[in-house]
């Protein structure tokens with residue numbers, strides 16, 4: 001699949017060398033992306049909150065070379081990382097036709113995360129979007145007429161080819177990815193800023209990430225997505241994502257937190273239900289994930305506060321709550337939920353505005 005819109009005209013001149021740098025946040029899906037077709041096309045549309053504190057900062061140094069092929073080194077927190085190479089090599093192969101300068105340069109990719117590497121928080125969304133933005137910044141220098149809108153659109157398009165959810169990390173604070181009949185401008189190719197009215201209940205919404213299990217997951221997202229092919233419930237699940245997004249459009253406008261909670265928690269449990277009912281099946285939740293979910297439900301029933309949870313492809317729990325109820329809920333997290341986290345660790349985050357360039 002070739003998308004002509006993103007293939008650049010021949011560059012007028014090439015730079016000898018340079019440096020670009022970006023920081024890009026992580027994001028947490030409310031309606032989940034789980035299942036994909038060829039070329040990183042999602043099986044269903046998804047929507048996410050862009051986070052603020054959990055982010056990756058990447059500096060990309062480039063210098064003209066004469067050798068053939070791709071040439072790059074990756075450093076994580078200053079340490080050479082051979083493990084990241086295959087994923088980046090695959091990314092370069094997928095995006096080469098859209099960035100023909102890739103073979104012209106030797107790249108040094110220096111990256112660091114605000115969250116600990118071994119926190120079980122996936123860095124692929126923030127990492128791939130930061131790298132896509134750094135590469136776009138090079139292209140912008142080669143093609144200075146590019147509009148800001150096109151820059152962001154192509155950055156999201158490229159990030160998607162690195163990791164699907166990464167295309168939702170360019171902008172804030174609500175991003176839709178995947179074609180949906182009732183969301184104008186939505187596309188399978190890139191994420192767009194949610195284009196409709198959002199009630200003030202969702203301003204500064206909080207996401208506290210409870211680190212239940214900091215280890216490597218036993219099953220990668222890529223393997224999980226593939227298990228949705230021939231999954232007995234796949235078609236119903238993909239339809240459900242469309243209808244949950246329809247319901248969410250109304251909720252985001254009205255500020256109806258109870259319905260928000262019902263949709264978001266159901267999406268999280270459906271995601272894990274898909275994992276548990278695929279062939280082969282697997283479980284990523286841990287006993288403490290369930291302890292936390294049960295405590296959240298009991299606390300909500302007792303207080304009437306609008307605390308809820310969501311999960312990504314792992315055991316960690318994202319606790320979501322509105323700004324107006326933050327004080328009481330944060331206290332509850334510290335006293336009641338933190339004890340179910342590995343070494344008591346959790347990360348307080350909230351909605352953010354998207355990626356930012358870093359001045360050299």
Ligand code: DP6
Pocket residue numbers: 028029031032033034040046122124162163164165166221222225271312313
């Ligand atoms: C469960 O974006 O990590 O977090 O496209 O294979 O890199 P790849 O998958 P990835 O999948 C994320 C899945 C999820 C749900 C979501 O973020 O929508």
